[in-house]
Amino acid sequence: MTHISDSQAVEICRSGGEDAPDAFKSIYDRYARNVFGYSQKMLGNRSLAEDAVQETFTKLFRSLAHYDSQRPLKPYILKIAHNAVLDCLKRQKHLKGQQPLGDDQASQEPDARALATKAETKKEVEKALLALAPEHRSVLVLRHVRALKVQEIAEIHGCSDRAIRNRMNIAAGLLERELRRRGIVSSEGQI
Amino acid sequence: MNCGQFQSSLGLVQLDILKESERSDLDAHLKVCGACQLVSDEVNSAYEMLRDMSDEQAFKPDSLWAGIKMNIKKDVGVTDTATVTIQPTKPILIALSCSYCHDSLARGEARYCASCLAPHHSDCFRSHGHCSAMGCEETLTVKPQGIEISTPGQRSRTTTRGSRKFVLAMIISMGVSTLGLVGHQLIQSQRSAQVMQEEALLEAHSRVRELEGQVEAALPIKGLSREARLARAELNRLKRNYTEALKDVEVILKNAENDPGALVLRAHVLLDLNHTDGTMRDLRKVLASDKDNAMALGLRSHVKLLNGDRVGSLADSNAAIEIDLDGYYPYRVRGEIRLTAEEADLVGAEDDFRNAVRLAPQISDNHYWYGRLLQEKDDKEGALRAYAQCLDLDKKNWRAYCNRDTIRRLLHDYDNALRDLDKAIALQPKNGHIFLQRSKIRWVRLRKGGIDYREAQWDDVMSDLNESIRLQPYLPDAYGRRGFIHRRRKKFKEALSDYNRAINLEPEDVYVWYGYRGLLYAEYNESKKGIEDLTQYLESAPSTHQIFNRVQKERSRLRREIEKRE
Numbered sequence: 205m206t207h208i209s210d211s212q213a214v215e216i217c218r219s220g221g222e223d224a225p226d227a228f229k230s231i232y233d234r235y236a237r238n239v240f241g242y243s244q245k246m247l248g249n250r251s252l253a254e255d256a257v258q259e260t261f262t263k264l265f266r267s268l269a270h271y272d273s274q275r276p277l278k279p280y281i282l283k284i285a286h287n288a289v290l291d292c293l294k295r296q297k298h299l300k301g302q303q304p305l306g307d308d309q310a311s312q313e314p315d316a317r318a319l320a321t322k323a324e325t326k327k328e329v330e331k332a333l334l335a336l337a338p339e340h341r342s343v344l345v346l347r348h349v350r351a352l353k354v355q356e357i358a359e360i361h362g363c364s365d366r367a368i369r370n371r372m373n374i375a376a377g378l379l380e381r382e383l384r385r386r387g388i389v390s391s392e393g394q395i
Numbered sequence: 396m397n398c399g400q401f402q403s404s405l406g407l408v409q410l411d412i413l414k415e416s417e418r419s420d421l422d423a424h425l426k427v428c429g430a431c432q433l434v435s436d437e438v439n440s441a442y443e444m445l446r447d448m449s450d451e452q453a454f455k456p457d458s459l460w461a462g463i464k465m466n467i468k469k470d471v472g473v474t475d476t477a478t479v480t481i482q483p484t485k486p487i488l489i490a491l492s493c494s495y496c497h498d499s500l501a502r503g504e505a506r507y508c509a510s511c512l513a514p515h516h517s518d519c520f521r522s523h524g525h526c527s528a529m530g531c532e533e534t535l536t537v538k539p540q541g542i543e544i545s546t547p548g549q550r551s552r553t554t555t556r557g558s559r560k561f562v563l564a565m566i567i568s569m570g571v572s573t574l575g576l577v578g579h580q581l582i583q584s585q586r587s588a589q590v591m592q593e594e595a596l597l598e599a600h601s602r603v604r605e606l607e608g609q610v611e612a613a614l615p616i617k618g619l620s621r622e623a624r625l626a627r628a629e630l631n632r633l634k635r636n637y638t639e640a641l642k643d644v645e646v647i648l649k650n651a652e653n654d655p656g657a658l659v660l661r662a663h664v665l666l667d668l669n670h671t672d673g674t675m676r677d678l679r680k681v682l683a684s685d686k687d688n689a690m691a692l693g694l695r696s697h698v699k700l701l702n703g704d705r706v707g708s709l710a711d712s713n714a715a716i717e718i719d720l721d722g723y724y725p726y727r728v729r730g731e732i733r734l735t736a737e738e739a740d741l742v743g744a745e746d747d748f749r750n751a752v753r754l755a756p757q758i759s760d761n762h763y764w765y766g767r768l769l770q771e772k773d774d775k776e777g778a779l780r781a782y783a784q785c786l787d788l789d790k791k792n793w794r795a796y797c798n799r800d801t802i803r804r805l806l807h808d809y810d811n812a813l814r815d816l817d818k819a820i821a822l823q824p825k826n827g828h829i830f831l832q833r834s835k836i837r838w839v840r841l842r843k844g845g846i847d848y849r850e851a852q853w854d855d856v857m858s859d860l861n862e863s864i865r866l867q868p869y870l871p872d873a874y875g876r877r878g879f880i881h882r883r884r885k886k887f888k889e890a891l892s893d894y895n896r897a898i899n900l901e902p903e904d905v906y907v908w909y910g911y912r913g914l915l916y917a918e919y920n921e922s923k924k925g926i927e928d929l930t931q932y933l934e935s936a937p938s939t940h941q942i943f944n945r946v947q948k949e950r951s952r953l954r955r956e957i958e959k960r961e
Contacts, residue, residue, distance in 0.1 A: 225464055232463065233456060241451035250450065255672060258459055262466040326444045333445060347410050349446050354412070369412055376406030380438065389437040 210234070210277040217268050232261055235278065238350065239285045245345045246289045248334045252296070259288040279352070283360040286342060293338055325388060332382035340375035343368060401425075402434050409442040452869075461668040495519035495527040506536040621647055625656050628664075633758070635791055637664050655681045659690050671698050689719035696728045708732055723755035727764055734768055744768050759789035766798065775802050793822040797829060800836070809840040827867030834859035834876065853880055871902040879911060887919055906935035910946050922953045929953070 208216075208230055216227035239260050243253035263284050271280060333341055339361070346352045346360065358368045383389040401424050407413040408421065425432050493500045494513040505514045508526035515527065515536065526533040619627070624643040631640035641664055647657040662677035675698055681691040696711030709732050715725035730747030733740040748765040755761055766781030782799040785792055796819035803812035816833040823829055837856045860877045863870060878893030894912040898905055913928030929950040936943055 225467060228467060229460065229464075232460060236456035236459070237451050237454055240454045240456075241448060244450050244454075245445075251672070254454075254459055258462055258466070258672070261463045265463075265467040326447060329441045329444045332441075344410070344445070347412075348442060349448075372410050372412055373407065376410055377403055380403065380406050383438070383441050388441050390434055 211273045214268055214271060214273050214277070217265065228261075228265055231264075231277070235281050236261070238278065239281060242282060242285055242345060242350060243289050243292075245330075245333065245349055246338065246341060247292060248330060252292055256285060256288045256292055259291070260285040263288065276356075279356040279359050282346070282350070282352070282356075283362075286360050289342075290338060328386050328388055329383070332379060332386055332388065335382050336375060336378050339371060340378055343371045344375045344379060347372060398424075398428060398431050401428075401431050402438075405435050405438040406442070409439065458669050458671075462665075462670040462673055465668075465670075493519050495523050508533045508536060621650075621654070621656075625660060628657075628660050632660065632664050632667065633789075635667070635789075637668060640664050653680060653684065655685060655688060655691075659688065659694065662691070662694050666694060666697060671701060674698055687718050689715040689722045690724060692718070693722060693724035693728060696725060697731075700728060700732055705732055705736070721754060723751040723758060723761060726754070727751040727761055730764055730768070734764070734771060739771065741768065741772060745772075757788065759785045759792055759795075762788065763792060763795050763798075766795065770798060770802060775806060778802055791822055793819040793826075793829070796822070797832065800832065804836055804839065809836055812836050813840070825866055827863040827865070827870060827873070830859045830863035830866065831870055831873050831876075834863065834873075838876070853883070856880065869900060871897040871900040871905075871908070874900070875908045875911065878908070878915075882911070882915055882918070887915070890915055906932045907940070910936060910940075910942050913946065914942070914949060917949050917953055922957050926950055926953050926957075 208227065210231065213227040213231050217224045217231075236257060240253055240257050243256035243260075244250060247253050247256065260281065264281055267284070271277075333344065336344070342361070343357055346357045347354075352360075354365050354368050354372075358365045361368060361371075380389065401421055404413060404417060404421055408418065413421070425435055492498065492514070493516045494508075495515055496519050498516070500514055500516060504516065506517045506520055507514055508520075508528060513526055513528040515523075517536070519527070520536055524534070624647055628640040628643035631637070631643070641661065644657045644661045644664070647654050648661070651657075658677045658681045662674045662681070665671075665673040665677065674694065678691050678695050678698070681688050682695070685691075692711045692715035696708045696715060699705075699708035699711060709729065712725040712729040712732065715722060716729070719725075726747045730744045730751065733744035733747065745768055748761065748768050751758075751761040752765055762781050762785035766778045766785060769775075769778035769781055779799060779802055782795045782802075785795045786799075789795075796815040800812045800815040800819070803809075803815065813833065813836055816829060816836065819829050820826075820833065834856045837859065841852050841856065857877065857880055860873050860880070863873045864877070867873075874893045875897035878890045878897065881887075881890035881893060891912070894908050894915060897908040898912065902908075909928045910932035913925050913932055916922075916925035916928060929946050932946050933943075933950065936946075
């Protein structure tokens with residue numbers, strides 16, 4: 205069923221017939237990587253990201269009855285994924301008593317030697333991203349990594365375009381500060 | 396604006412939300428300020444790293460689908476686990492076959508052994524001289540009277556429980572009437588009637604209990620014991636009837652949510668369905684209350700192996716073996732660890748797989764893994780035997796078909812290899828790898844198997860490659876091979892597009908496709924591009940590669956052509 209369009213697949217799922225799981229599989233195949241990529245960047249943990257993918261698509265199936273099939277499906281799915289990620293962060297916070305920061309302790313002070321290789325630098329960059337608040341992290345990931353339009357991000361976050369632009373401004377500044385703190389970007393004094 | 400303000404807007408460039416005028420100011424500043432240029436490069440590089448999608452590309456959506464499917468099926472009402480529907484039951488037929496000749500037996504003609512009630516044809520009983528049931532040497536028979544047995548057509552779905560009561564009543568009445576007749580016959584045989592009646596009474600009760608057990612097992616009614624449900628669930632798991640297995644497990648867990656046996660079994664089912672998160676959830680519950688549960692440790696060991704934690708996996712399987720030497724599962728997992736290690740420990744793995752097969756010869760996967768080991772040891776005949784045993788026990792093991800196919804291909808038994816892959820595809824119609832594998836066999840058969848080398852024969856190969864790409868668009872080999880066929884058919888654009896895709900997917904042997912793309916360019920007189928690709932090939936390819944010499948010659952020819960032109 206991979207050849208059917210999103211709206212056709214949605215209609216088949218809504219009908220609840222025998223073909224519904226196959227139709228839903230076609231939607232899943234199309235967007236699972238997107239959702240996983242977003243969740244992975246937001247949570248910094250593969251296993252949690254996989255949980256978020258499962259939760260997202262289970263919720264998506266349940267909410268298809270209310271979905272307006274005239275609108276694009278991708279932002280709708282990412283909105284559900286965003287909520288699933290926030291729920292997951294809340295659970296983690298509750299469990300650990302602090303903000304989850306990925307597989308490693310992102311709050312650790314950066315080690316100058318740790319920046320020796322590109323892979324380690326990449327890890328530090330990811331930690332810098334994870335150190336941001338979820339709403340800032342989300343706008344950066346959706347805009348920069350997933351290349352979404354400002355309007356689409358606004359729809360996902362449930363706020364205005366202007367608010368998203370402001371949020372992106374702040375997020376970029378905070379990320380830059382974090383990158384400087386970790387020695388990935390030269391601080392002004394060093395230049 | 397000063398340097399600090401310019402630098403703070405570098406991130407906004409990456410997010411593409413900087414106004415046009417601000418952007419041009421920044422560009423102008425970067426041209427003259429080396430320090431800001433340096434910071435700009437660093438910020439760009441950091442943002443580039445954020446865009447890295449290697450994790451996303453490594454993600455396999457199919458690994459999570461089973462769990463999601465289970466969830467959504469609950470929602471659409473065709474639940475795998477929640478709804479227990481009563482299936483129309485098969486009729487229970489009693490005394491339908493003769494214990495001696497095993498032929499069908501009309502109920503009116505049946506004669507029952509006076510001791511064990513085994514049914515016989517009267518001729519069979521007479522020719523045998525006594526009861527043919529093992530250990531029974533009774534020489535007398537009885538014929539129950541006044542019993543009417545329902546015919547299959549009389550049973551209905553709604554009367555399951557009623558039928559059960561009826562069958563039990565019939566059995567008991569049969570036993571009672573048997574007692575009367577047994578007594579009558581016994582007097583005739585001048586044996587002590589009282590003693591024999593007592594013996595016959597005991598036998599009849601024992602037979603009734605036995606038949607009651609059969610009835611219980613045959614009817615899908617509620618009220619089965621926990622052990623019976625667990626046994627049935629395990630049997631269904633082995634038959635890959637996961638829905639049925641989960642139904643029984645759910646019923647047990649409804650009564651006792653932390654039942655370790657049921658949790659372990661559900662974890663096993665979920666693991667079979669590749670839902671490792673669900674497996675771990677259940678195992679955590681079991682191990683929290685019983686950290687020495689060998690089966691749970693064995694399963695956790697397997698999950699860890701699947702997640703790439705080989706050290707943890709080995710520790711768990713060792714612990715499980717230490718706790719229970721008779722559990723087959725940890726042996727098999729440890730064997731897998733040893734076999735799939737970078738430096739495989741074939742001796743250790745063989746020991747483990749042998750133990751697993753010895754302890755549980757009825758488990759098909761044990762034979763499968765033993766076959767894998769023998770395949771690794773290049774014992775083709777042994778591996779074929781092991782796979783045959785595996786498939787004898789479980790005809791749905793598509794991996795065994797695929798591996799047997801590989802061996803058969805090596806033995807040039809292409810027809811049987813293709814048959815194996817046809818079966819594997821019937822079991823896994825959405826697995827692009829198997830289509831690719833079948834295309835390879837068809838390909839080899841075309842070129843080496845003496846099959847008529849006509850162009851139309853390539854259509855089969857092409858359709859397999861198309862299907863493989865449709866199902867799994869990340870297989871460079873499939874694109875490369877399709878490109879090859881397009882090239883044969885003089886379709887330059889299609890061939891080039893496929894070679895490009897194969898190269899863009901960056902397989903380990905990417906040089907092969909540079910080589911073929913170079914040859915394609917050479918055929919269509921794109922000399923410069925051809926030389927570039929062929930050089931790329933020659934820099935990485937081993938000199939033993941099949942087109943190495945041809946590529947060398949072709950590159951020399953192209954260079955000469957260019958020199959002539961110049």
